[in-house]
Amino acid sequence: MDTIFIQGLKTQAIIGIYEWERQNRQPLIFDIEMQLPIGKAAKSDAIEDTVDYKQVSDEVLELVEESRYELLESLVEAICEHIFSHHSAVRKIRLKVSKPQAVEETETVGLIINRERPSA
Secondary structure (H helix, E strand, O other): OEEEEEEEEEEEEOOOOOHHHHHOOEEEEEEEEEEEOOHHHHHHOOHHHOOOHHHHHHHHHHHHHHOOOOOHHHHHHHHHHHHHHHOOOOOEEEEEEEOOOOOOOOOOOEEEEEEEOOOO
């Protein structure tokens, strides 16, 4: 299996359980790895035979900016579900999200999840 990745995708979101988090957007940083076979795309040299990382980046940015989740857990699940439902070649996803302003004493906190496409 091959991996297409997006590293350091930055956006702002309303996310969190505390009142101050619900009033102001705060930065989120995403690292996304999508596993899929790239053989067909390598032979055809056609973007239609792979995953367009610019398109995925734009979709994630839009989803995050429009979201109002309280928990990172809910947000990252929604992102994975979106990728699986809109990009059929993707078999597995590893998604890391960092929330650098969540805990003042840290550089960042966050969540890493691994998901596989549900069996048909």
